[in-house]
Amino acid sequence: MDTTRLAEALLDRTAAFATTVTGADPATRVPTCPDWPLRVLVGHIGQAHRWSAGIVRSGPSPVPDPHDADAPENWADWLRQGAEDLAKTVLDAGETPVWTFFGEQHARFWLRRMLNDTTVHHADAALATGTAFEVVPDLAEDVITEWLEMLANPITAGLKPDFAQLHGTGQTLRLTDGDRTWRITREPDGITWTRDGADADVTLAGPVRDLLLVLTRRRPLDDVTLTGDRALAEHWLAHTAA
Template identity: 75%
Template sequence: MDTARLAEALPERTAGFAATVAGADPDAPVPTCPDWPLRVLVGHIGQAHRWSASIVRSGPTPVPDPLEADPGAPADWPGWLHEGAADLTKAVLDAGDTPVWTFFGEQPAKFWLRRMLHDTTIHHADAAFATNTAFDVASDLAADAVTEWLEMLANPVTASLKPAFAELRGTGQTLRLDPGAGPGWLIIRTPEGVAWTRGQRTADVTLAGPPRDLLLVFTRRLPLDRIAVTGDRALAEHWLARTSA
């Protein structure tokens, strides 16, 4: 996904998140983030956008604690969220192709725009579940979020950050995500870790549904029963039990 699309999408997704939490109870529980009330979820988004912008401009700093974020009064949430997204977008556009620090080594600055876009999208879904409001996302953004998640899972650094991901290693078992239109994703569990490609090959288990639903199931925001499962269901359940986003 090119930088222009990412720069367009982050403010849009942040505005959608802000609209979802507007007027909601700051202490409302978030079912899909059970340790966080809504205020902490809001704080995390604005905090993460600002933290990413500071990395792009000045280099790495310690990962901030969402419990320490201060989004201000609920009436101020929309403006505060908008400012964070705008700050990150500007920082990335100003940096251009300049390599910056990431968890996976130096990469172009747009890494952080993409990472925060998809983090915001998933947490927008969390906010929608907490407030009993509708959630949707454009198919190209949902598909790119799935791709980014697989890129991270396939990176050897990821298992060192969260040991449970090492249990995704296997002996060649395959899972396919079928969005209905387009090539889909083929995941291979190898002894070295997760590998994946795009394509239409058959697999031990296939998960089929629209990109939005595949993304939400794949990030454990919706149950597996929300999409069609063909083949080795236990393999899909094993995968989902050992991943989170």
């Protein structure tokens, strides 16, 4: 997705997140984010958008801890303002390279990162409030792709040592919805992945939305069709907590 599409999608997804949490009890527990009530999830989203915009404008700063979002009646406006600020800041930055966890990149990095983070946390909010979660296929596809890009980057294991447990000796995992396919290989030095449809030791198949939710540990493994080595899939999920 180009920068304009990412910006539009961030605004749309943030609005959907806001609709999901509006009117809900701020103390509602979020089952997929242990120890977080809904107000902390809302605070995380609004704070992360503002933090990312600040990086694009002036460089890195410490990653903030999630904090409570006050005044639930103002959540929708507060969330919208943070998303609009990030989108505008990135669009204004043009081709200027900015700091990221993985070295300098186009400011678009932060728009994509926050869009995908917001998408996954929208699923968290939907699960917490018992509401529906839908996502357009191209966005669900990009969430999966970005997640694999990050896991394949050698820097990531330094950020979260448990990811080093994904190293292997050539074991393969395949994700497919029939139209989109990712094939992951666990190598001794880390993971690699391609978009080819070759067979694998274990295949997870289902709608791309369901693949996204299972891969990010928001839904159980049995929500998709598994063929092959179940233990390999379980090991992968056990060591990829975001």
